[in-house]
Amino acid sequence: MSISKRSCLFGLVFLILAVSGPASADVGPTYAIKNAKIVPVTGPAIDKGVLIIRNGLIEAIGPVDKVTIPEDAEVIEAEGLIAYPGLISAHTNLLLEAPRAETSQGSPEFIAPAAAPQDRPSETPELCAFKLLKPTKAAIDSFLKIGVTTVLVAPNRGIIQGQSVLLNLNGEKAEPMVLKNPVALHINFTSARGTYPSSLMGTIAFLRQSFLDADYYAACQAQYQKVLKGMKRPEYDPFLEALVPYVKEKKPVIFQCNNLEDIKRALKIIDEFKLNALISHANEAWRDAAVLKKTPIPLLVTLDFRPPNSSRYVNQGEDLRKKAEAEIYPANAANLAKEGIKFALTTFGLNDGAAVLKNIQAAIKAGLSKEEALKALTIQPAQYLGLVQQLGSLEPGKIANVILTKGELFDEKTRVDKVFVDGVLWKF
Amino acid sequence: MNKTITNLLTSAIVLALIAPPAFSAEGSILIKNGTILTVTKGVMVKGDILVINGVIKQIGENIPAPEGIKVIDASGKYVIPGLIDSHTHIALAGTNEGSEAITPEADVGEVVNADDVSILTALSGGVTMVHTMHGSSNPIGGPNVVLKMKWGKPSEELIVHEALRTLKFALGENVKQSSRTITVGGPPPRYPQTRMGTNAIIRREMLKARVYMEEWDRYNKLKASKTPPKNLLPPRKDLRMEVLSDLLRGKIVARCHDYQATEALEFMGLAKEFGFKVQALEHTWEAYKIADELAAAKVGISVFADSWAYKMEAAEGIAYDAGYCAKKGVLVSINSDSGERIRRLFNEAGKSMKYGGLTENEALSLITINPAIQLGVEKIVGSLEVGKQGDIAIFNEHPMSAYTRCEMTIIEGDIYFDRAEYLKDREEADKKAQAPKKGGRP
Amino acid sequence: MTKRMFLVCVIMGLTAGWISAQAQPAKVIAIRGAKIIPVVGDDIEGGTIIIKDGKIEAVGKDVAIPSGAEVVEAKGLCAYPGMIDGYSFLGLQEISGVSATVDNRETGRINPQVRAIEALRYDSMHIPIARSNGITAALVAPTGGLISGQSTLIKLDGWTNREMVIKSQAAMQIEFPGIRGGRGGFGGMGRGGAVTADATRLIAELKELFKNARYYQKRKEFAAKNPAAAQPEFQETLEFILPVVRGELTVMISVHSDQDIKAAIQFVKDESLKAVFFGVEQGWKVADDLKKSNIPVIISSLYDMPPVWDDGYDSLFRNPGVLNKAGVKIAFSSVSASVAKDLPYHAAKAAAFGLDKKEALKAVTIYPAEIFGVDKIMGSLEKGKTANIVLSDGDILETRTNIKKVYIDGQETDMSNRYLELLEKFKKRG
Incomplete structure (x- = not known):
């Protein structure tokens, strides 16, 4: 914004202030x-x-x-x-700084394998997407061009990935964009080679142990605050500290579910720990319709129609795989709507606005009504994100x-x- | 047109009202005139099997067909129990939690993948049930799961809850990472790197689990006491130790991957030391060397037929292993350990007739009732008996013949594989592919 | 118990027999009363085979037994010609996971100079196991790279590698991109189907090599005729390709997808090669092309998944039957050392999926003999052929059948093997 424009705006600000009392500066x-x-x-x-x-x-x-x-x-x-x-996309990885290469400190030693799940190598629940924001005009233009004005930006590395921020795409400076921060804790059913956990089953065990530990940590801390004297103070743990609000205070947790099984895995954990959760990605959600019908957990369904590698639709020949991407997965939303299951649509996995629009059209072609599509990109996500008064x-x-x-x-x-x-x- | 449909519908409804079927169409089937190899109750040369609502209701001659039931003509064919594979890794999203040596918290039951096409290949070989296991990269791997090969059903419907809870252990070359090259600057070697260390680390974990259990016992006692101490906090719940506690309490049984006689004996020693149960040993190529010890300890084995000499510890794995041990009174099953071999499991079992001199029925037992016992499901599957679940395979020739072929696979009365149907589909697809496309590009 | 005793007797007896046979090679043996399955010609119930000088002297129902002949009572047994494994790693691989014991894969891509016979371990523990299951000859092939080296055809008996030779240089092994996916998975052809681009590139590379070899040959000939002309610089690769381009040495081309098979057929035609194909998993899609080409096929191990899902779960199993019906000459192979003994079961598997049973038997006996150009001396029980005879108690392709005796070159072979040694050793525990 140029200086001359800014001074112009200041004039206006004065005028309005006189009428409506204190308001934001800009x-x-x-x-x-x-x-x-x-x-x-x-x-x-x-x-x-x-x-x-x-x-x-x-x-x-x-x-x-x-x-x-x-x-x-x-x-x-x-x-x-x-x-x-x-339009609102309630889960994206947009505008994030490209991941930095791990800077080795001193000798190129490898991280010793963890001895137990509580060692939590390279997991970052305390990480805020806000701190990683690097908005560019090109990225913002790409989404505004198709009418998306609001995006939830989540960190995208690891299993317990960190906390998201909700942005209005109003410029290239981070602070004025923020609608809410932090919004939710993000969890992905993934794993990395070499360190614990290196498998999906390890990831699930790791998540359970982490939530158990956070709960236990909170109990120990609470106990300590109660007695203070005569009890050894529990050791401070930033990892668990970051989890406590989500486990104890029920702040929202968003699970990225990359296939139909992930949804069921998430539902199990959500139920076990009574989390206030949302399910995202969910591009095989229609296959779980029977289960999803019975739960009030909000669905953030992606417009990314690439079938997961585990899918039966990709492992039984090339014809079926092509059909899956062109017809079966785009019908996810329509199928959910048919089953009376509510959902918001997101652009998760798609970084190009034109592709998003194409995929919305494909979803509509596959049977989703335009009205449903519109709601799923406006009022539904606003509700799910707790911003229905504003958006x-x-x-x-x-x-x-x-x-x-x-x-x-x-x-x-x-x-x-x-x-x-x-x-x-x-x-x- | 519409009228006839309506009429038909009404008459169907009326019929249904007059004679409500005693069974659901799903899960009910009558197989007629096959040679029935029951495995546990002998052979019936020309017999019928009636399955109602998933359960075998009747085996006998000339069973009248209940109205509306699906009837399969098995004339000239062999009707046998659905095959059971005691050791596989199919239908999973990931096999090994290979990062650490001890990972009993990593439960394969949490990562069942009902979309795995290996389920279809299993079905094409008459396999109806598998024990799908954690991999062998850790001395203590994780819990395993027993699945039925119900292709198309959601994963939770595949899990067999009646089965024993089993925990995977592994010894030898895989866990000591013999095939891994240690490079300068690369990741440091993982403990253990020897068979000594492997046993030591298992012992360490058992001792830890004992302490853990004691800690909880003490806490529970204090909490239950009349004057519990103020500010009493429970111990930290550790999922790793929880699983091992269940093992030590006998709620889970061990299944251990091992090859050599020493490994097997020493693992059985550990089990005795800590009082846990070894249900079966996996692969155990040298079981024939210690058949008496295995039989005495009632420890079964789940082995390959003859796929040997692929690594040092398999250098003395002889094809007689299964047959010889079976004759010595060891409970033996033949496993596939592979999404490919699983479709010719019956061929593998058949080899025990040549190598080991088993009878047809003994050989067939290696992939039916024996694995059923190993998995603790012998009351519901593993043989053709009234009251057991209707898991059935139909073969064109005797299943222990090299010339045989699976024609149909049935689980709980439902057909999951039908070769005739498959051939029909293929023929149609071929016709379609050959038909000149209208308006398409040349 | 009696069976066990019998085995012990057989083993002991055979060991003794082997030594005496060595001493008196001109012995006459008469196998009497067997059901003879000569493979070529009709089966003979209660027939007699006369072996003299290591060769079959006579086969028939009413054959007179020469006086002084050692008579082998074979009533209740079947007599088959010894089986021939069309592609194995016997003698080149002991423990596949221990590189110190593996000699079938040279480093580098182009190795026409390496010869399987020169590394053959005559006392491999896998050879007696295969032999005692009725396999009397095998192709032993190097693998890997583009030109893997020269395979050898051996009989499964002998005190040295050279004693085992039937054809020391049987074929030049050439490999197109593989589809062998290993345990459990679908093959490496990928989801999209055949890999053709790679084969085209590899064929171009081979053509260039062959062209250079021909030119190299010309220059050598020219130099030989003109003492004044310079010799071409020695080039090892070209030197060892010469027998191939001269048409003296067969090439065995390992080729898998339908498109690659077509390309390979054209390549063989263009280069006027003597060729055999190996693998040919998608041969059923191009059976007519294969028939027209007259190129015989060594079927790869059936213990594998279909290369692509669309081929159908049973595509490897039915492939041999389809090819056979189309008139393509096929032979089976184990592609193994440790389970080379399973050769007959591959044939039986194919028979379960459409291959005629008699043809299945031919595809482990007379067909491989014809493919390797040794059908004059082996592959069937006919007068004048080498006496490679298997006595069994049933159908030789059946898993349950026990092999009682195996003759190679007319000599009864040692039926003991690593399996039995270990079994007997630990039986002593009681």
Whole structure:
């Protein structure tokens, strides 16, 4: 942002402050989007409406004849355009710094194999994705172009990977983007060669032992706080310390489930430790429909349709594998919808906006209705992330993440015309 | 058109109302006129087997077909119990927790993969049940699991809960990592690197488990006492030790990979020292050298037929191992340990007739009732008897003949492999492939 | 118990027999009363075989037994010609996982100069095991790389490697990309099917080599005729390829996928080679091409998964039957040392999946003999052939059948082997 613009904005800030009292230092412009069709998601569509954005929020919505356009508003003529809430991807690995090569300290010694699960080599529950953010305009443009304005960014290494941050894609500076931090603890059913655990079954045992240990650690600490005198203090452990809020205080845990079995594995652990959990990736969720129907655990279903290597659809010949990627996996969401299972869609595994859009279209072609797709990318993730007051629909008072499209959203010929993030018109 | 369908439907409903079937279509089957090799109750030259709701209801001649039941004509064919493979690693997402020497917390039952196509190859060889095991990279590996080869069913429906809980141990070249080259600057060698160390580390863990159990006992006693001490904290729960405690309490039995006579004897010694049960030894190429000790200790073996001399410790693994030990009174099973060999397990068992002089029925026992006993499921499978589960394989010739072929595999009354069906599908696919494509590229 | 005693007697008797046989090679033996399965010609119930000077003197129902002949009563037994393993590692591999005992794979990619016969361990523990299961001859092949070396055809008896030779240089072994996936998994052809690009490249490489060898030959000939001309610089690789390009030495091409098989057929034609194919797992897809080419096929071990799922679970099992019906000459192989004894069971497996039983037997006897060009002297029980005879108590391809006696070159062989030695040793424990 150039300096001259910034001073301009300051002028505006003063004006608004006088009216509405203390607010954030940086306040966006006022817009009146006029004559657009408005799809608020949570209510009926307005054929010819006005949407007022002020101060980063939606101030008003209504039919053209019912809403007065404020004097200070920049009027955006939107005849022939459709306004939707900005889309939300509730699980991504976007905008993260490329993983650093492990810097060896001194001699190139190998890490000695751990002696027990509690040794937890290279696991980082305390790691915050926020600290790894390295936003680039290209990456942000790629997602804004398809209407995604909000993303959950999670760390992506190891088993207990760390904690995610929820961002509005409003610029290249990390702090103003943050909607919530930390959001959730992220867990992936993976393993690495060489160190413990090196297998999936080891990973599962490791997770159980870690949760057990966190629980035990919390109990010991609590006991110590109670007596203080006459008890040896429990040794401080940053690994367990980071887990405690998720195990004891039931902050959300997101399990990345890479195939149908992972979902069942996660459900077992969630149940055992009474975690407040969400299930992500889940591209074989339809195969678990019977189990998922019985649980209220939120599903964050990826739009990445590459079948897992373990899948029966990839190990029985090339014809079936091709069909799986083109038809079977894209029908995941449609199948879930048919079973009455709720879900949010995510872009997990896809780093290119164009690919995401293509895959949304494939999911729709496979039977998902456009309305369901839209909800799964707006109000549903907002609910799951606990931000339903601020995000997920076009309602007065909510954050002004608004997209204007030429044509119906997700249609093949449709282009996103304008994107407002936090009430500011994005310049591609 | 619509009317006829409606009529048909109504009549079907009416029929159903008049005569509600005593069985569900799923899990019920009548196999007629086969030569039935029951394994435990002799041979019936021309007999029928009736399976109702997954369980064998009747074996005999001319069993009348309940209305609506699926009937299989097995004339000229051999009807045998579904084969059981006592040692495999199929249908898993990962086999070894190879990082550390002691990993009893790593349970293969947690990583069952019902999508593994090895299940199909097992079925194509008449195998209906497998003991799928932790790999052999650790002195103490992890718990194993017994599965039925129910292809297409969710993983949890494959698990056989009636089976004994088993824990995998391993000795010898694999755990001492004989085939691993230690490089300068590479990872340091893992303890143990000798057979001495292997036994020592198992003993160490057993001693640790004893202490762990005592700690919990003490805590539980204190907690239950009239005046429990203030601020009493339980010991830390350790999943590794939990599994070993279950072994020492007899809730889990040991299955141990070993090759040489010394290893086997010393492991049996450890079991005696700590009071755990060895259900069977795996591979045990030198079992014939200690057949009397095995028989006396009631320790079974699960071995290959003749695939030997692939490493030093298999250099004295003779094809007579299985047959000789069986004659000495050792409970012997033949295993595949492979997603390929599993489909010709019956050929492997047949070799014990030449090498060891077993009878047809004794040879067939090595892959039916014997493994069933080893897995603790002999009450439900392993032979064709009324009351057992309807796990059945049908072969075109005697299953111990080299010329035989599996025609059909049935689990709990449901057909999971049908060669005739398979051939029909293949023929259709071939026809389709040969038919000129309309409008397509040339 | 009686059986055990019998075995001990047989072993002891045979050892003695072996020594005396060595001393008097001109002995006449008459095997009497056996069911004779000559492979070529009809079976003979209660027939007699006369062995003289290591050769079959007569076979038939009413054959007079010469006076002084040693009579072997074989009533209730079957007499077969000894089986021939079309591809093995016998004598080159003892304990496959211990490199000190493995000699079948030279380092490098192009090794036409190495000869299996020169490394053959005559006293390999695997040879008596295979022999006592009725196998009397085997091709022993080097493996690996593009040109693996020269295989050798041996009989499974002899006190030195050279004593075992039937054909010291049987074939030049050439390998196209393999599909052998090892235990349990699908082969290395990948999900997409055949690897063709690699074969094309390898064929181009071979063609270049052969071209160079031919030119090398020309220059050598020229130098021989013109004392003034310089000799071409010695090139080991080309030197040892010469017998191949001259058409004197057969090439055995290890080839697996349908596309590669087609390419290999063309290659053999282009280069006018004397060729045998080995492996040929997808041969059933190109059976007619193979038939037209007249190239015989050594079937690889059937103890493997199909190369790709789409081939069907039984594709390796039915492949021999399909090829045989199409008129392709096939022979079976163990591709092993430690379980080379299983050769008959590969044939039986194929018979279970469509190969005619009689053809299955031929594919371990007369067909391999024809393929290796030794059918004049072995592969069937016919007058004038070497007396390689197996006496069994049943169908030789059946697992349960016991082999009672094995004659090689008319001499009864030692039926003892590592299995029996160890078994007998530990039986003594009681």
